[in-house]
Amino acid sequence: MPDAPDRPALADDVLAGRRRAVARAITAVETAAGDGAAGDLGGADALVDALYPHTGRAWRVGVTGPPGAGKSTLVDRLVGAFRARGQTVGVVAVDPSSPFTGGALLGDRVRMDRWAEDDGVFVRSLAARGALGGLSEAAEAACDVLDAAGYDVVLVETVGVGQGEIDVAETTDTTLVVLVPESGDAVQAMKAGLMEVADVFCVNKADKPEAGRLVRALRQALHLRAAAAPPVVTASALNDEGVGGVVEALDAHRAGLDAEATREARLRRRVRRLVEAQWRRQFWAGGRGAALADAVAALDPAERAPHRLAARLLAAPPAPSVEPGRGGVEREA
Ligand SMILES: Nc1nc2c(ncn2[C@@H]2O[C@H](COP(=O)(O)OP(=O)(O)OP(=O)(O)O)[C@@H](O)[C@H]2O)c(=O)[nH]1
Ligand SMILES: [Mg+2]
Known part of the structure; x- marks a missing residue:
């Protein structure tokens, strides 16, 4: 680092x-x-x-x-x-x-x-x-x-x-x-x-x-x-x-x-958890929440397909104007 x-x-x-x-x-x-x-x-x-x-x-x-x-x-x-x-x-x-x-x-x-x-x-x-x-x-x-x-x-x-x-x-x-x-x-x-x-x-x-x-x-x-x-x-x-x-x-x-093995396993799990939480937040902050709502509302009920919608969201780039906001978590260390 x-x-x-x-x-x-x-x-x-x-x-x-x-x-x-x-x-x-x-x-x-x-x-x-x-x-x-x-x-x-x-x-x-x-x-x-x-x-x-x-x-x-x-x-x-x-x-x-x-x-x-x-x-x-x-x-x-x-x-x-x-x-x-x-x-x-x-x-x-x-x-x-x-x-x-x-x-x-x-x-x-x-x-x-x-x-x-x-x-x-x-x-x-x-x-x-x-x-x-x-x-x-x-x-x-x-x-x-x-x-x-x-x-x-x-x-x-x-x-x-x-x-x-x-x-x-x-x-x-x-x-x-x-x-x-x-x-x-x-x-x-x-x-x-x-x-x-x-x-x-x-x-x-x-x-x-x-x-x-x-x-x-x-x-x-x-x-x-x-x-x-x-x-x-x-x-x-x-x-x-x-x-x-x-x-x-x-x-x-x-x-x-085995103290060292326990410690390493815990660190791996923790980093994974932190990455996933961060990832999820960034994904939905990229304007995709609104995109999902729009897509669902726009589709005829007969054409709604969960897997196709998921694939479309995953493929779409995030809206560039939307900052992955930090949600007011900046604070003193
Ligand atoms: N008879 C009996 N009562 C006990 C014993 N240990 C705890 N209690 C009683 O059980 C009740 C709950 O005890 P707590 O230590 O607050 O239980 P807890 O698991 O921390 O409760 P929460 O944090 O609210 O989930 C209290 O009224 C204790 O006095 C015991 O060995 N025998
Ligand atoms: Mg208690």
């Missing part, structure tokens, strides 16, 4: 681990990605690029599962467990007040408040409304910021509902899927696509009846799918029981990771 821009001043402050800089940097990437411009973070993209070479040290752990499974309660316990062994922890809670779930963001904050006095913990809620790809980019960039700032572990909580949120699981090294007896059976998890992303399963609320049944059903379903099934552990996050077992299972997954 011949003309890499100078490193933004904010990047230096993030690298020095300054909390206010970390907060500002996450806001920058969140806002940019939330504008639906996943492939073009405006000023924030230079920031991410400047930080990226300083990432790769943190262990990124995704925590996902159905609404109300106890993810936040468990994340809070995991923070305690990691702190107890001297690790610093960043937490990214992907805003559950997304159109999919309508959960309680305030609850996350209240529970996490007990870490406010601890310099070794940084908690942040993330809201990337709109663009699906934008959610992954926002979460991944927020992890980059925390990683570059020196946090040893970065926990990412997402509600495992909807593809966009499950995609976030692909941006972490280790994915913990939290299920609860009342969320139904293993089939439910399979439908939601959670089986594919799980490295470790935790059946939470083990203090409730039916937890044992879910564990058995889950193990059975997993072994039917693959010989090397992810481990299933139980916990009662509320009562702080079984958390050590969860940490052990997570550690075991990390120990088996």
